[in-house]
Each structure stands twice: as C-alpha cells, then as structure tokens.
Amino acid sequence: MNFTLYDYAMSGNCYKIRLFASILDVEYERIAVEFYPAAEHKSYKMLQLSRAGTLPILKSGDMILSETSAMLFWMAQKFDSFENWWPAKRGADLNALILQWMDFSSQLSKTVGRARLNALFQTPVDLDKAIEGARRALRQIESHLTEQSFDDKKFLVSDKPTIADIACFPYVALSPDVGANLGLEHDGYPAIQSWLYSIKSLDGFIPMPGIYPMHDLKADETDFAGNRPATGKVG
Amino acid sequence: MVSFAVGLTKNLPDGRVMRSFVENHDLVIWRSVSGQLSCWLNRCPHRGMRLSHGFVRGEALACVYHGWHYGKDTACRYIPAHPDLDPPGTIKTMAFRSFDKGGIIWVNIDNKKDEPIIPNNLLSVRSLEFRCPLEMVEAEIPEFEYHSAKKGLLNLKIKKQGFGKWIIEILGQGLYMHLFLHKLPSQKCAIHALSNDNVSSEQRKDMSRLLEHLRYVSEAKYKVLAA
Amino acid sequence: MNAIEQAMQYWYPIGMLGDLQRSETRKTRLLGMDIELKTEQSGLISVFHQKKPWNTKSAYGHIWTSPSKMPKPLFDVPEAGDHERRFVPCGSVRVRCSPLRAVENFLDVAHFPFVHTDILGAEPHTEVEPYSVNIDETKDEVIATKVKFYQPQAAKSASDGIVTDYVYRVPSPMNALLYKTCPNRDDVQDVIAIFVQPLDEETCDVWPWMALYDDQSTMAEMIEFQQLIFLQDRSVLENQIPIKLPLDPKMEIPTRADLTSVAYRRWLKKHGAIYGAMVSSTDDAWVAAQ
Incomplete structure (x- = not known):
C-alpha cells in the first residue's frame, strides 16, 4: 500500500484525499474513524497518532500529515509523474x-x-x-x-x-x-x-454523500431518446 | 404577461439543467443533448422531487430520486422500476413557453408568443444574484457611480429601457452593457448582463466588477433599511 | 382528536443511551415543544417540558419520551434481545423534511440505483418485482414482504453483489424497521431501523439503529456505512415539494413499486396520524406549488 488514510466518509476534507487518490488511480489502506457520534478523532489513541485531533490523517512510513493541502501536494509529487496537478x-x-x-x-x-x-x-x-x-x-x-x-x-x-x-x-x-x-x-x-x-467529468471522479454522481450514459446508450431502452427489461 | 429573462444562454449548455423562478413559480430549465430548451414546473409528479436536481439523458430529463424520464413533450417515457411498462399519458410535467433570444433565456408563464426586443449581437457578461429586492436595485442604478481600480471614476451614461431593463454606457471606452433585472422569491433578485461584442477579456472583467459593486451598494442599503 | 393530539400518544427517541454525560442538561424539541433532557449525577434520566416531567424509557439504544400521561406501548423489536447480534446506534442526522417523508423514503427500494448508486443499487438492475403489502391487524402495523432487489454492496460486510430480500415493518407513524438478507449468514436477517424525532412538522432528527450479525466490521465502519446511506437520502428529502407528506392520492402519482408507500399513507390517514402530512389537495401550500 502507498499510504494509510484515517478517514470518515461524510467529511469533505477526507473526501479531497479519496477523490485525488481515485483520479490518480493510487491504492491505499483506509481506516474508518468514528468522527460522529463518538468523536473518535479526539480519542487518546488518535491524538497519539496526530496531535491535531482532526481528520483525515495520512500516514506513510514514519510521516504523518494532518493538513489536506500538504497531503494533496505530497500525492501530486509522488504519484503524478506528468506533473499535471502540481505543474x-x-x-x-x-x-x-x-x-x-x-x-x-x-x-x-x-x-x-x-x-x-x-x-x-x-x-x-x-x-x-x-x-x-x-x-x-x-x-x-x-x-x-x-x-x-x-x-x-x-x-x-x-x-x-x-x-x-x-x-x-x-x-x-x-x-x-x-x-x-x-x-x-x-x-x-x-x-x-x-x-x-x-x-x-474528470476521469476517476468519485461521489460522496451530498455530491451526486453524474449518472452519465454508457457509450452504447448515447442515442437514448427518452423512451425506455429498446431491449426492454435489462439485467 | 410579458416574457421574463431568467438566465444567460451561455450558462446552460446542451445536456445541462438549471433552476430559476418566475413569479414564485419554482422552475427547472434544461437543454437536451440536441440543444432543445424546455422549462417546466420544478417538481416530479411521482414523489415531488425537484427536477432541477435531475440529469439529462439524450432528449429526456431524468429525476434524480427514482430516475423517471420525461421527454421534451413533458410526458413520462420511462420508469426504471418497471422497465417494461409504457407509462400512462397522464404522467407528465407542466411546461411553460421558453426560448433563447439575444443570449438570454426567456420564459413566458402565460405561454404567450411575445418577442422581447433585444439586439442580437450582444456578448454575455454574467448573471449575478442579489440578496435584496429588485426595487432596491432599480432605485440604485440611476444613482450608481463606479471607481474602477485601474481607470478611476468611470463616466457612466445610464438609460432605462423599461421595467427592469437598463443600458449602462461607459463613455470614452466604447463599452455598453444591457442589464435585465430578474425578480426572485424571498426578497432576492438577479441581473443578467450582456455587453457589446467587440470587447476584450480585460473589459469584460471590468464590467463584471462593476456589477459586483452595484450589488455591494444595493445590499448595503437594503441592510440599513431592513435593520 | 387533532393532528398534534394524535401524535402525542406515541413514544419518540430524543437521545442515544451511553451518549449522555452525568449532570448534563440537553435542550431539544419534540412536536414543536421545547424540552430538556436531564441526566442526574446518579445516572437517572428525566425529561421536562415547561418544568413539567414527561414519561421516559430506555429501549433499542435510545432514550424515548412521550408527552402523553398514558402513551401507547412502545413497539416490540424481539431481535433486540438476541445477544449474538451487534447493536449499532448511529447518532442522529437533522433533516428539513416532514418526519413522515423520512419514513416513507426508508420504505422505498426503487430509488436505490439513483440515490445509493453502486451501493444499494445500480443500473441496469432497476426493476422492482411485485411484492406483498398488508396490515397486521393484531399489531396494527404496515408490513411489506417478499421485496427483492439487486444490490452491489448490500452491507459493510458484503463483498459482492447479491439479490437482497427485504421485509419492512412500520409499527408507528414515525418509526420503521427493515429485515434484510444478512451477507454472512443464510439463516438470519439483519435489522435496520430508523427512529424519527419530529422537531416539528417540517424538521426532524433521524436516529438510525441496527442489530446486525457482523463479526468482521469495526463499530466505526458499521456506523459510517449507515450514516453514508442516510446522508445520500438527506439531499433528496430536503428537496421534495411540498415539504409535508401529501395524503390525497391525487397529489402524487404512485406505481406498483410504491405499494408500501400507498399502504403507509392510507394507514396514516385511517389513524388520523397527520402531523407532518398534507391531507387535502386544496391546502394552500399545495395550490402554491402548482
């Protein structure tokens, strides 16, 4: 695994890292932290990991990051060899x-x-x-x-x-x-x-709760005229 | 009733959906993949979901809740929960007359065929929402002054063209802007602004900032009044 | 009996057991009334409205209260006594919608492919096969059985897509439970509930609760999964017009997939359980929406 992400699915800050990892097609280990209701990110155990007491936390080897801007920069440096995202x-x-x-x-x-x-x-x-x-x-x-x-x-x-x-x-x-x-x-x-x-519309885009996916058509459905699919029942 | 300016044509490309209002009617406005414009009541007849959250598929608009597809003729064409069913003709949305003219999207809720007068060579500047009533902005425009950061106090010539329609000319720069004011519910309004077409990107930015200042002044006055 | 008097006969969730601090007072709202939830140093919990005490009880991971001196008995969840299960309260999520719309959405499977895309449903598997709905006359509950739906990831513990079987129960107007195929075992069903606290007719706090057979997932993972599903629903629930649930069949068009919803609406009407509902199509808010 490239890194470990301490994550909460409903957090917009955590989503930045999941989204960028998906766009860069980078695999990582994900650990769910109960932000709500237990406030686990403020627990003794989590504060030992990161004093900031916030989510997400990115861990790679001995490096611990708690600021998402630093994480995005690190990911761009490490996984985007074309230097598109941090040119x-x-x-x-x-x-x-x-x-x-x-x-x-x-x-x-x-x-x-x-x-x-x-x-x-x-x-x-x-x-x-x-x-x-x-x-x-x-x-x-x-x-x-x-x-x-x-x-x-x-x-x-x-x-x-x-x-x-x-x-x-x-x-x-x-x-x-x-x-x-x-x-x-x-x-x-x-x-x-x-x-x-x-x-x-970017390749690798993923949604999160509150952000709908595009529901875009597959390539073979582009002639869809609003009627039910010609094949009728599918699946 | 006349046609209302509800948005800029350039802000609704093919395959996209937007929400707007006319006279407190909550509306969904969408453009099919082939480019046809429709304006409907913003409500799926199935479970009341706002259709403006939906998505365009080809020539249909689909509701995001259960994926019911409505064709351009307002009829429900496809119910994903029952793929083999031909939906009864009674399931349909309510449409209002809508059309593009001069870079503006117009809606006529009485479905009357009137033709708004607007030059056809204008360039879009932007749509801007104001958190104050339209009347505040109407009262502000004739008094309006603008100090451009780069050019100092601009020499403005302001003309009223009818209710909610203004032309602001920036003298000495060969610039003029057409403003279309748009009443929104809850004491809000919007301006849809276009300019003459031979303008640079820098000049468009100046006009965009001028509009922001108009908003700043109008909202500040409204705040004082409301307090 | 008017809408609020009818609603006052039931028990409502107002907090999570184990979440309350000793010597703490929390303010919340129920049926438009301000209430205080007090926890004594001894751990004793009491609820007050305008300094008058209300009944309280602890059940299914939550604190319940009722404004009535003689509330109807709280519905039974036999699975709550099954100690092989893991009980998962998930906190509450506030939604600006009618409490009845929140329950109705919970009873619906047809939205899975569009709202819970690639988790509880996915195109092209959108068809809802015929299922049965009836009223259990002895318990006076709405029951839907033989509901089947294809799901890419039916639960936190599911690794592949499966056709999931559902049974739904509505034991009181603002509470609903479902029993669904357990991804790990053939012989038992997982239980998922939503307990709804109506703050008023157009706002509610929703308290999801689960009783699962899952010895793999962490508590954080199970809670997160349920919160994720409910937050996806929230975006829909806050955008339905009118905000209140329409009970006049002319106001919204159902299909065969909506049989549970149709039975639920009829059952509400029969009981006069119309707090959070719009009864007639001549209602002003309905006319304004046209």
Missing part, C-alpha cells in the same frame, strides 16, 4: 496561485464545513457568522471563475485542473447541505455550476 515547471506565478487557492480552501472548511456539520449533527458553531463567511467565499470563487471563463479557463488557476481545484471542490459542492435560502444553494452561481460539472 512545478510552469512558473512561479502559477504555483503561487495554486498555493493561494489551497489556502483559500481552509476558509471553505471553516465556513461551509462548520455550518454543514451544524446542519447535520448540531455541532456547536456561530452559525450566522459561518453562513455569512460561506456566502462570501462562494461569491469570491464565483467571481473568480467568471473571470477565468473570459480567458477560456475552466479551472481555478489554469485551463487544466490542479490540486487547488481538488482542495476547493468538496465544500463548494457540499454547500447546499447547509440549507435552503441562505445563498448557499448553487442556483445563483452559474460559474460554480460549470466548474463543478467540469470536475465531475
């Missing part, structure tokens, strides 16, 4: 912009992520502040993606996806979980919708 040779500007959006992704976790945990499990949070911050973050990313589209760029820093897109995708995609009519549904954000669609 180190494409210049300082591009790399700095990737880092900037990776930092921005922690804003999404603090706002959308916390408001969502409150909506699901009533985890204590200053909800109004989290929602206000979440809306501001979505507007920022919407405006940026709109400007990118004027330059025919579909992704956050380039015409191709980078680890910045992986870092920001989960909590933008999960924002409707927080609730209706808070400015956190995707209806008012067309550039975000296009970007989510582009990411869902």
Whole structure:
C-alpha cells in the first residue's frame, strides 16, 4: 500500500484525499474513524497518532500529515509523474496561485464545513457568522471563475485542473447541505455550476454523500431518446 | 404577461439543467443533448422531487430520486422500476413557453408568443444574484457611480429601457452593457448582463466588477433599511 | 382528536443511551415543544417540558419520551434481545423534511440505483418485482414482504453483489424497521431501523439503529456505512415539494413499486396520524406549488 488514510466518509476534507487518490488511480489502506457520534478523532489513541485531533490523517512510513493541502501536494509529487496537478515547471506565478487557492480552501472548511456539520449533527458553531463567511467565499470563487471563463479557463488557476481545484471542490459542492435560502444553494452561481460539472467529468471522479454522481450514459446508450431502452427489461 | 429573462444562454449548455423562478413559480430549465430548451414546473409528479436536481439523458430529463424520464413533450417515457411498462399519458410535467433570444433565456408563464426586443449581437457578461429586492436595485442604478481600480471614476451614461431593463454606457471606452433585472422569491433578485461584442477579456472583467459593486451598494442599503 | 393530539400518544427517541454525560442538561424539541433532557449525577434520566416531567424509557439504544400521561406501548423489536447480534446506534442526522417523508423514503427500494448508486443499487438492475403489502391487524402495523432487489454492496460486510430480500415493518407513524438478507449468514436477517424525532412538522432528527450479525466490521465502519446511506437520502428529502407528506392520492402519482408507500399513507390517514402530512389537495401550500 502507498499510504494509510484515517478517514470518515461524510467529511469533505477526507473526501479531497479519496477523490485525488481515485483520479490518480493510487491504492491505499483506509481506516474508518468514528468522527460522529463518538468523536473518535479526539480519542487518546488518535491524538497519539496526530496531535491535531482532526481528520483525515495520512500516514506513510514514519510521516504523518494532518493538513489536506500538504497531503494533496505530497500525492501530486509522488504519484503524478506528468506533473499535471502540481505543474512545478510552469512558473512561479502559477504555483503561487495554486498555493493561494489551497489556502483559500481552509476558509471553505471553516465556513461551509462548520455550518454543514451544524446542519447535520448540531455541532456547536456561530452559525450566522459561518453562513455569512460561506456566502462570501462562494461569491469570491464565483467571481473568480467568471473571470477565468473570459480567458477560456475552466479551472481555478489554469485551463487544466490542479490540486487547488481538488482542495476547493468538496465544500463548494457540499454547500447546499447547509440549507435552503441562505445563498448557499448553487442556483445563483452559474460559474460554480460549470466548474463543478467540469470536475465531475474528470476521469476517476468519485461521489460522496451530498455530491451526486453524474449518472452519465454508457457509450452504447448515447442515442437514448427518452423512451425506455429498446431491449426492454435489462439485467 | 410579458416574457421574463431568467438566465444567460451561455450558462446552460446542451445536456445541462438549471433552476430559476418566475413569479414564485419554482422552475427547472434544461437543454437536451440536441440543444432543445424546455422549462417546466420544478417538481416530479411521482414523489415531488425537484427536477432541477435531475440529469439529462439524450432528449429526456431524468429525476434524480427514482430516475423517471420525461421527454421534451413533458410526458413520462420511462420508469426504471418497471422497465417494461409504457407509462400512462397522464404522467407528465407542466411546461411553460421558453426560448433563447439575444443570449438570454426567456420564459413566458402565460405561454404567450411575445418577442422581447433585444439586439442580437450582444456578448454575455454574467448573471449575478442579489440578496435584496429588485426595487432596491432599480432605485440604485440611476444613482450608481463606479471607481474602477485601474481607470478611476468611470463616466457612466445610464438609460432605462423599461421595467427592469437598463443600458449602462461607459463613455470614452466604447463599452455598453444591457442589464435585465430578474425578480426572485424571498426578497432576492438577479441581473443578467450582456455587453457589446467587440470587447476584450480585460473589459469584460471590468464590467463584471462593476456589477459586483452595484450589488455591494444595493445590499448595503437594503441592510440599513431592513435593520 | 387533532393532528398534534394524535401524535402525542406515541413514544419518540430524543437521545442515544451511553451518549449522555452525568449532570448534563440537553435542550431539544419534540412536536414543536421545547424540552430538556436531564441526566442526574446518579445516572437517572428525566425529561421536562415547561418544568413539567414527561414519561421516559430506555429501549433499542435510545432514550424515548412521550408527552402523553398514558402513551401507547412502545413497539416490540424481539431481535433486540438476541445477544449474538451487534447493536449499532448511529447518532442522529437533522433533516428539513416532514418526519413522515423520512419514513416513507426508508420504505422505498426503487430509488436505490439513483440515490445509493453502486451501493444499494445500480443500473441496469432497476426493476422492482411485485411484492406483498398488508396490515397486521393484531399489531396494527404496515408490513411489506417478499421485496427483492439487486444490490452491489448490500452491507459493510458484503463483498459482492447479491439479490437482497427485504421485509419492512412500520409499527408507528414515525418509526420503521427493515429485515434484510444478512451477507454472512443464510439463516438470519439483519435489522435496520430508523427512529424519527419530529422537531416539528417540517424538521426532524433521524436516529438510525441496527442489530446486525457482523463479526468482521469495526463499530466505526458499521456506523459510517449507515450514516453514508442516510446522508445520500438527506439531499433528496430536503428537496421534495411540498415539504409535508401529501395524503390525497391525487397529489402524487404512485406505481406498483410504491405499494408500501400507498399502504403507509392510507394507514396514516385511517389513524388520523397527520402531523407532518398534507391531507387535502386544496391546502394552500399545495395550490402554491402548482
């Protein structure tokens, strides 16, 4: 195995790592941690592993990582030999912009992520502040993606996806979980919708609860005219 | 009733689904793979699921809950739980007249055939949602001033073209923008904005930022008023 | 008897056993009423509404309460006494939907390929074969039997796709149980339940609970699996219009696959269990949705 991931299926932060591993087609060992209701990530045993007391945790040999940006960077360095996801040779500007959006992704976790945990499990949070911050973050990313589209760029820093897109995708995609009519549904954000669609279209994309798969057609069904399949009963 | 601007054509490519509102009607608007536009009540007749969460398959829209497929004529064509069943004609969605014109998606809930007047050579800028009522924005636009970070205070010539329709001309730069205001439920609204077509990417960014500032000012005033 | 009086006759889950701290008071809501769940230093648990005590009891991994002085007896789950099983409470998940919509979704298999894609169902295996539904007159429960569905990963412990057999039980309006093929053993069935705490007619906390034969999976894995399934449902449940469950057959169109749902809706109507329901198609919220 390439690494061990201490994981929780409902966490957007954990999902970043599962999604990127799936896109890179990297195998890893997965250990489920009971984030809710037992708060196992705060248990003595888990704190021995990572003092941060957060999920996910990535372990490779003696190395323990608790920040998802570092994990995504490490995975890109280690498993992406074409340097698509962390294009180190494409210049300082591009790399700095990737880092900037990776930092921005922690804003999404603090706002959308916390408001969502409150909506699901009533985890204590200053909800109004989290929602206000979440809306501001979505507007920022919407405006940026709109400007990118004027330059025919579909992704956050380039015409191709980078680890910045992986870092920001989960909590933008999960924002409707927080609730209706808070400015956190995707209806008012067309550039975000296009970007989510582009990411869902990537080879190796996997869903998580709250993020639907595309339900795209198989190659032999492309003529589907809305009628039931000509073969009738299938399976 | 006239046709309402509900979104920008470029924001709904073939095979995609969006949600919008006209007069408190929750609507699903979708474009088939061959490019045909439809606008329906946003509700699957089976279990009430919003169809805007659904997915396009060829010339049909499928509900995400149980995968019921509806054709462009609104009739249910396929129920996956009963693959051999020809769904009865009574199972259908409710459609409203919708069409693309001048880069805008229009909906007429009375299904009347009116033709909105709009030049056909405009370029999309963006759709922007405001968390304040349309009337706030209507009142703000004539007073609106904008300091561009790069160009300082812009010389704007603002013209009203009818209810919810404005043209903002940026003098000296050969730029003008058509704004279509769109009333949304819960004290919200949106602007669908287009510009003349011979503009650079930088100029489009300027116009996009101008709209963000209009939103900032309108929402700030609404906050004061609401408090 | 009006909707709320009818609803007040039942027991409702409001917490998980073993999750409460000594000398702790938790605030929650039931049927639109604010309540306090107090745990004494001695471990004694009590529930108060406007300083008046309500009945409480412990059962099936949860604390239950009822606003009624003489509540109907809590339904029986015989499998809860089977100590070969592992009992798995999963905490609660809040959903902005009618408590009755949450139960109805639990009784439905046709959504598996689309909402629980590649886990509880997958295209092209979408067909729902005919099954039986009846009312158990002695227990007054809705029962669906002989429900079969192809599942790629029926449980945490399943490694391959199997055709899973289901039996469903609705013993009270806001609680439902299912008995399904156990991936590890032919002779027994796993039990999965949802116990629903109606905060009001349009919001609920859902408490999943399981009694499984599974000696391979960790507790974290079993809980995670059930939470994952329910969170997939949540996105649907928060997007059904109207929010309340329509009981007038004209309001939503069922097919043969929805027989359990049809029986459930009729049974609710017969009992006047309409807290969280929309009875008539002349209801304002329904007219507005048209």
